[in-house]
Amino acid sequence: GQNIDQPTEMTATEGAIVQINCTYQTSGFNGLFWYQQHAGEAPTFLSYNVLDGLEEKGRFSSFLSRSKGYSYLLLKELQMKDSASYLCAVDGYSTLTFGKGTMLLVSP
Amino acid sequence: EAQVTQNPRYLITVTGKKLTVTCSQNMNHEYMSWYRQDPGLGLRQIYYSMNVEVTDKGDVPEGYKVSRKEKRNFPLILESPSPNQTSLYFCASRLQGTSGETQYFGPGTRLLVL
Numbered sequence: 040g041q042n043i044d045q046p047t048e049m050t051a052t053e054g055a056i057v058q059i060n061c062t063y064q065t066s067g068f069n070g071l072f073w074y075q076q077h078a079g080e081a082p083t084f085l086s087y088n089v090l091d092g093l094e095e096k097g098r099f100s101s102f103l104s105r106s107k108g109y110s111y112l113l114l115k116e117l118q119m120k121d122s123a124s125y126l127c128a129v130d131g132y133s134t135l136t137f138g139k140g141t142m143l144l145v146s147p
Numbered sequence: 148e149a150q151v152t153q154n155p156r157y158l159i160t161v162t163g164k165k166l167t168v169t170c171s172q173n174m175n176h177e178y179m180s181w182y183r184q185d186p187g188l189g190l191r192q193i194y195y196s197m198n199v200e201v202t203d204k205g206d207v208p209e210g211y212k213v214s215r216k217e218k219r220n221f222p223l224i225l226e227s228p229s230p231n232q233t234s235l236y237f238c239a240s241r242l243q244g245t246s247g248e249t250q251y252f253g254p255g256t257r258l259l260v261l
Contacts, residue, residue, distance in 0.1 A: 072250070081237055081252040082190070126190065133197060135180065135250075139189035147183060 041065045041129050045083045050144045051117055059112045059141045061127035073101050076140070079102040082126055085112065091130035117145050150176050151253035153238050159259045160228055168223045168256050169178065172239030176243040178206065179221040183234040184255075190237070196221055228260045 042064040053112040061071070070089040076080035088094060088103035088110060100113040112125055124140040153174045160166055172179065180195035182205075192205030196215040210232055212224040221240075225232060235257050241250035 137190040
């Protein structure tokens with residue numbers, strides 16, 4: 040089975056940097072997704088890590104350590120529109136298991 | 148435009164009345180799946196399909212059926228809905244074996260079972 044943990048809530052200030060952690064214990068691992076989800080909307084893709092290391096994509100970066108079962112999403116230069124839920128999900132190739140999500144609130 | 152569509156977007160029904168939620172994708176993806184999302188529980192996979200006529204159970208399949216007769220469509224069937232199936236449902240599609248960027252979610256179907 041899969042066990043995925045991420046913090047329930049985080050708060051940060053506009054313009055700051057925030058790191059959202061995700062730890063996992065899985066029986067199968069192909070890669071790890073990060074998604075952003077605004078309330079009442081569908082999740083939208085942010086990143087997919089297969090190999091260890093940091094991948095940068097504009098203001099968002101994602102890190103993976105397969106040996107430690109650990110990933111984080113780094114958001115820079117926070118904007119008000121970044122207030123959303125951030126979901127990490129383990130790709131077990133045929134199945135996809137999501138964490139419960141981290142609600143990020145960005146304040147002025 | 149690449150997209151996943153779901154219908155209906157909102158549905159109120161009564162216990163025991165069979166319903167189908169349709170899902171269609173225009174990207175020729177092989178892999179499709181259904182999720183439900185509930186407060187405090189996150190997204191949970193109901194069923195997935197790796198290709199036409201190939202379906203398998205996810206984490207919460209009880210009370211649901213699916214079929215995959217053609218690549219673009221993957222309907223979710225509730226034969227006898229119950230109130231505990233009140234939820235927000237998402238369909239998703241992905242080109243199996245390639246990078247994860249190709250997993251797209253539909254807009255969601257909000258279901259209320261009375």
